[in-house]
Amino acid sequence: MEENVQIGEFDLIDWIRRQEPDRAVDSWTRVGIGDDCAILGVGEGTGAGADLLVTTDMLMDGRHFRLDTDGPEAVGYKAMAVNLSDIAAMAGIPRAAVVAVALPRSKAVDIARGLHAGMRELADRMSVDLVGGDTNAWDGPLVITITVLGQGTVRGPVRRSGARPGDVILVTGPLGGSLAAGRHLRPEPRIHEALALHRAADIHAMIDLSDGLSSDLPHILDESGGLGAILDASSIPIHPDAHEQARRDGASAFDHALNDGEDFELCLTVAPDIAAKLLAYPPEPARLYRIGEIVEAPGLLVRTPDGRLAPLAKGGFDHLRGRSA
Amino acid sequence: MEENVQIGEFDLIDWIRRQEPDRAVDSWTRVGIGDDCAILGVGEGTGAGADLLVTTDMLMDGRHFRLDTDGPEAVGYKAMAVNLSDIAAMAGIPRAAVVAVALPRSKAVDIARGLHAGMRELADRMSVDLVGGDTNAWDGPLVITITVLGQGTVRGPVRRSGARPGDVILVTGPLGGSLAAGRHLRPEPRIHEALALHRAADIHAMIDLSDGLSSDLPHILDESGGLGAILDASSIPIHPDAHEQARRDGASAFDHALNDGEDFELCLTVAPDIAAKLLAYPPEPARLYRIGEIVEAPGLLVRTPDGRLAPLAKGGFDHLRGRSA
Numbered sequence: 001m002e003e004n005v006q007i008g009e010f011d012l013i014d015w016i017r018r019q020e021p022d023r024a025v026d027s028w029t030r031v032g033i034g035d036d037c038a039i040l041g042v043g044e045g046t047g048a049g050a051d052l053l054v055t056t057d058m059l060m061d062g063r064h065f066r067l068d069t070d071g072p073e074a075v076g077y078k079a080m081a082v083n084l085s086d087i088a089a090m091a092g093i094p095r096a097a098v099v100a101v102a103l104p105r106s107k108a109v110d111i112a113r114g115l116h117a118g119m120r121e122l123a124d125r126m127s128v129d130l131v132g133g134d135t136n137a138w139d140g141p142l143v144i145t146i147t148v149l150g151q152g153t154v155r156g157p158v159r160r161s162g163a164r165p166g167d168v169i170l171v172t173g174p175l176g177g178s179l180a181a182g183r184h185l186r187p188e189p190r191i192h193e194a195l196a197l198h199r200a201a202d203i204h205a206m207i208d209l210s211d212g213l214s215s216d217l218p219h220i221l222d223e224s225g226g227l228g229a230i231l232d233a234s235s236i237p238i239h240p241d242a243h244e245q246a247r248r249d250g251a252s253a254f255d256h257a258l259n260d261g262e263d264f265e266l267c268l269t270v271a272p273d274i275a276a277k278l279l280a281y282p283p284e285p286a287r288l289y290r291i292g293e294i295v296e297a298p299g300l301l302v303r304t305p306d307g308r309l310a311p312l313a314k315g316g317f318d319h320l321r322g323r324s325a
Numbered sequence: 326m327e328e329n330v331q332i333g334e335f336d337l338i339d340w341i342r343r344q345e346p347d348r349a350v351d352s353w354t355r356v357g358i359g360d361d362c363a364i365l366g367v368g369e370g371t372g373a374g375a376d377l378l379v380t381t382d383m384l385m386d387g388r389h390f391r392l393d394t395d396g397p398e399a400v401g402y403k404a405m406a407v408n409l410s411d412i413a414a415m416a417g418i419p420r421a422a423v424v425a426v427a428l429p430r431s432k433a434v435d436i437a438r439g440l441h442a443g444m445r446e447l448a449d450r451m452s453v454d455l456v457g458g459d460t461n462a463w464d465g466p467l468v469i470t471i472t473v474l475g476q477g478t479v480r481g482p483v484r485r486s487g488a489r490p491g492d493v494i495l496v497t498g499p500l501g502g503s504l505a506a507g508r509h510l511r512p513e514p515r516i517h518e519a520l521a522l523h524r525a526a527d528i529h530a531m532i533d534l535s536d537g538l539s540s541d542l543p544h545i546l547d548e549s550g551g552l553g554a555i556l557d558a559s560s561i562p563i564h565p566d567a568h569e570q571a572r573r574d575g576a577s578a579f580d581h582a583l584n585d586g587e588d589f590e591l592c593l594t595v596a597p598d599i600a601a602k603l604l605a606y607p608p609e610p611a612r613l614y615r616i617g618e619i620v621e622a623p624g625l626l627v628r629t630p631d632g633r634l635a636p637l638a639k640g641g642f643d644h645l646r647g648r649s650a
Contacts, residue, residue, distance in 0.1 A: 012426065012437040012460040019441065028420045028474075029454040038456035040421055040474065042367045042377055052367055052377070056472055057459050058425035095353045096365055100383035100470045101337065112337035116344065129354045131363035134382050134470075135337040145425045145459075145470035147381055149353075149365065 028052075034223065035160050036089035036207060039152065051152030055086035061141035065185065067104075072111045074185045075144060076118025082210065083148040084126060084189035085264045089208040090157040091198035092150035094126050094191060100134040102143040111142060119146070126191055155198055158268075163205040163224035167294040168275035169231070172286055173265040175213060176242025176257035183241055187264035193286035194266060200283040206268040212261045213291075214312055218300060220269065228299045230309065231258075231292035239263070258312065269294055353377075359548065360485050361414035361532060364477065376477030380411035386466035390510065392429075397436045399510045400469060401443025407535065408473040409451060409514035410589045414533040415482040416523035417475035419451050419516060425459040427468040436467060444471070451516055480523055483593075488530040488549035492619040493600035494556070497611055498590040500538060501567025501582035508566055512589035519591060521608035531593040537586045538616075539637055543625060545594065553624045555634065556583075556617035564588070583627075583637065594619055 017033035030051065031039035037053040059079045061067045067075060080097065087094045099119065103111050112135070123130055128148065172193050178184040190208070197203060205220045213236075221227045233254065242256035270278065275290060282288045292303075300312040342358035355376065356364035362378040384404045386392045392400060405422065412419045424444065428436050437460070448455055453473065497518050503509040515533070522528060530545045538561075546552045558579065567581035595603065600615065607613045617628075625637040 012428070012441065013458040015437070016441055016455055016458065019445070023454060027452075027454055028476075029456050032454060032456040033458070038421070038423065040456065042476070052474075054421070054423055054457060054472075054474065056423040056425045056457065056470070058427060058461055058468070058470060060427050060461060060463050060465065060468075062465075063461065063463050096363070096379070098363065098379055098381040098472060100381045100472075102383060102385050102468060103337070112340070116337065116341055120344070127352075129348060129352055129357060130341055131354050131357040131365065132379060132381060133338040133341065133358070136383055136385060136388065138385050138388050140385065140387075140466055140468075143383070143385075143427060143465075143468045145381070145383060145472075147379075147423060147425075147470075147472040149377075149379065149474075151353075151367070 031159070036086040037092065037150065037157070039157055051157055053087055053090055053092040053150035053152060053157060054147065055083050056145060056147040057082045058143065058145040060143050067142050070185055072114025073118035075142065076115035077122055078185050078187070079144045079146045080119045080122045081187045081189050081264065083146045084122065084191060085187060085208040085210065087148055087150040088190045088194040089206055089266060090152070091194040091203065091206065092152055092157055093195065094128045094148055094150045096129045096131045097123060097146055097148045098132040099130065100145045101136065102140060103135065103137045104142055105137045105139055108137045115144065126189070153195065153198060158198060158203045158206045160205055160207050160220050161223040163220050163227055163269040163294050165227060165294055165296040166272060167204055167269035168272050168290055169229060169267065169269050169292045169294060170275060170278070170288050171209070171237065171265050171267050171291055172288060173263070174237035174239035175209065175263050175265060176239045176253060176260045177245035178241060178260055178262040180241040180245040180248070184262035187262065189264065190266045196283035196286050197268065197278070201270055201274045201278055204269045204271070206266055209263045209265050209267055210261055212259045213267065214258045214300065217267060220267070221298065221300070226298045228295045228297045228301065229292055230295055230301045230303050231312065232303050234305045235289070235291050237289040356484070361411040362417065362475065362482070364482055376482055378412055378415055378417040378475035378477060378482060379472065380408050381470060381472040382407045382411070383468065383470040385468050392467050395510055397439025398443035400467065401440035402447055403510050403512070404469045404471045405444045405447045406512045406514050406589065408471045409447065409516060410512060410533040410535065412473055412475040413515045413519040414531055414591060415477070415484070416519040416528065416531065417477055417482055418520065419453045419473055419475045421454045421456045422448060422471055422473045423457040424455065425470045426461065427465060428460065428462045429467055430462045430464055433462045440469065451514070478520065478523060483523060483528045483531040485530055485532050485545050486548040488545050488552055488594040488619050490552060490619055490621040491597060492529055492594035493597050493615055494554060494592065494594050494617045494619060495600060495603070495613050496534070496562065496590050496592050496616055497613060498588065499562035499564035500534065500588050500590060501564045501578060501585045502570035503566060503585055503587040505566040505570040505573070509587035512587065514589065515591045518611035521611050522593065522603070525608040526595055526599045526603055529594045529596070531591055534588045534590050534592055535586055537584045538592065539583045539625065542592055545592070546623065546625070551623045553620045553622045553626065554617055555620055555626045555628050556637065557628050559630045560614070560616050562614040
């Protein structure tokens, strides 16, 4: 739900967030727009563990996938995966999903069956019930919207907003180049990793990396009251696909690791002593990489191997790239 | 959520319903695919009143609206209204909504603001929080998906499946011709009517009329174990717009009342003594019209003013029309 495309300077969902009136007295809303999922308190007196998580994502042919080359199963899988990744980002347990589709009329049945197979594979593995939907056919391109409902654990959902100066920043896997080998179509939502980490440690803040580290980490910094971060250039885990992508387009693999989207790894912040413990004994099945630390001063900096600090632009790394090129 | 378009003989959502595997032991799903909303039991030990209702509907430019003539506010209103109508059909209380949009790139900002104004108007009036969403831009037509979450009342959600032979069939308003004067863009979801009726009486079965009486009433008959219904031709309340539509296309206003979609009135069945009470003292703000009765023998019949019975085809009234023409 975090993939809010900026249209020029305008973002509908962010704008709605600012427009939102005061809630009704009996409102369910604990957290509305502005995190990976909304958090609703369903009913009253339900106690801990009854936080309802809600997230929705729409995928369109030509933008998030190419139906003719990727095929409908990959689309169904990805549509489910990106939603589950949002549940993972709050350390939630996914429970149920509803799906709405606009099917190209000419091959509607084949596409529908393929979508279902792809959704089902992941839903079965993650114990998600497909509980409803809306089927439409038209002469336009394939569009699919999935909404996933999940449950906060007894420790409560993990927000983007809890980072503190001194926190260590961790990611759950190597980054970059997801487009090179089609990995963007088969993301593995880090549900089990998030739950294991949440059981093992007090996670201060977490987000899933859908738009790229340099775009998503600032959400944690902004929501946590305007903090900053220093990333260690030599510590960023670079995916082999980022090297492949770099060979193709001439940018550096490091740039791809910082800026590419659709890795769907988790980025989290924890206190330094907790980080040391987690890195020494990562709770199965999580893998963990230390990439930097949270600091008081706003902004995103990169510490180069020779110890210099250089600013990292959101969505780009032009300054350092200029020097290191 | 009931508007499952048949693509030839194939319906994705209905097909998923048949494919659905056994639920996990800790599944939230009480009712999955096959009613106006899914019903989920969120958490454990939450007691009555904690049923979560979920429904999703996707609207596409050229199919459910025409953006260039209807404008984005009407689209936002309608997208919210059709979802709220599904909550009304189960006598639920709407609580929160998430929205996903694919915006035509050229006028994305204006369209987004208009959509929001239309959604907000209805959401404010019905105390629905807009808690999240996903904004996308592309070169394709406008697509909007809204998912609404609601709460079952302490009496529980009203299903489609509880009709009994002898039940009286009621509707909450006159039917037909919703296209004639643009009423299909401004449906009034019968939330307050449903809640008032549910407080006042034991409703056996209920559905909202989105596809038309002759298409939607059979869902109640099928889900209630294969029952039938006899509609009284002289009792069907015919909307003035149905007469207008009839003047334009030459079909009868009665046909339009039976077969036109998008009235979004409620159709319900209750025991005969309850019907008599409700018709004598309709609970505010509900209006009620008696249109027929449920019978044991499967099929949908129309009783003409001279007392003859004629079969009514699903989605059409060809047989009787042939005679009465």
